[in-house]
Every structure is written in C-alpha cells, then in structure tokens.
Amino acid sequence: MNRRQEREAAFMLIFERSFHKEESPEEIYEHARQARDIEESEYVRRVFFGVEANKEELDGAIEKYSRGWKTARISHVSRSIMELSIYEMRYCPEIPLRVSMNEAIELARRYDEEAARPFVNGILNAVAEEQKRERDGE
Numbered sequence: 618m619n620r621r622q623e624r625e626a627a628f629m630l631i632f633e634r635s636f637h638k639e640e641s642p643e644e645i646y647e648h649a650r651q652a653r654d655i656e657e658s659e660y661v662r663r664v665f666f667g668v669e670a671n672k673e674e675l676d677g678a679i680e681k682y683s684r685g686w687k688t689a690r691i692s693h694v695s696r697s698i699m700e701l702s703i704y705e706m707r708y709c710p711e712i713p714l715r716v717s718m719n720e721a722i723e724l725a726r727r728y729d730e731e732a733a734r735p736f737v738n739g740i741l742n743a744v745a746e747e748q749k750r751e752r753d754g755e
Contacts, residue, residue, distance in 0.1 A: 628697055628728075629653075630646060633649065663709075664704060668701060678740075679699050683736075692730075694728050695737050699737055702717045702721035706718075706741075717741075718738070
C-alpha cells in the first residue's frame with residue numbers, strides 16, 4: 618500500500634470505530650484486516666491506535682475551532698477525517714502539515730458531503746496554524 622491507501626485504511630478504521638464502541642480497537646483492527654484483506658501497516662496501526670488513545674484531545678481541538686458546534690453534532694465522516702489529520706499534525710512530525718491537510722480534504726471530497734469540506738478545511742487550518750506556532754516556539 619502507498620501512503621494514500623494507508624491513510625484511507627486508517628480513516629475507515631477510525632470511522633468504523635465510531636459506530637462500534639462495544640468492540641475493542643484491537644478487535645476492529647483484526648476484523649477489518651481479515652474481512653477487507655488490509656495489509657499489515659505500521660502507519661495504519663500507529664494512526665488508528667494513536668487516534669483512539671488521544672481521542673479526547675483530538676476532539677477537544679475540533680471543538681475548540683468549530684465555533685459552537687459540539688463534536689456530537691459533526692458527522693462521523695467529518696470527525697473521523699479531522700481526528701486522523703489532527704493526529705498526524707500533532708504526533709507525526711515527519712508528515713508535513715500541508716500534506717496532512719491536503720490528504721484530509723481529499724478524503725472529505727471522496728467520502729463527505731460537499732458542504733462539509735469548507736468546515737473541515739477551516740478547522741484543520743486553525744489546528745495547523747497552532748502547530749506551526751508551537752513548532753516555531755511562539
């Protein structure tokens with residue numbers, strides 16, 4: 618798998634997890650690997666389990682920049698895309714911020730409603746600006 622395919626697989630796992638809270642992340646991961654024949658990937662594993670471990674923080678960032686929208690009101694697709702991208706921005710310094718944002722918008726273009734794209738883009742831009750300030754030591 619190339620990185621775009623890995624990112625899409627991670628997104629699907631994060632999205633699936635939002636509907637299957639009764640299953641452990643490990644069960645979801647293994648079931649998806651077997652049922653959809655997903656190749657073992659360090660990136661997919663790292664991002665899926667990383668999002669799960671940092672979900673409260675990631676959703677807090679979404680809520681902070683969503684200006685009055687509670688994360689519960691945001692679609693599962695949009696929220697999953699943003700959780701993935703924000704995780705990359707905060708925990709994968711080897712991935713440029715711009716790449717993470719662009720890939721998230723591509724996922725939104727493919728899986729989300731057209732009206733959701735500007736919302737997703739706005740939140741991710743705000744998080745990226747925050748990350749730039751942190752990296753620059755401001």
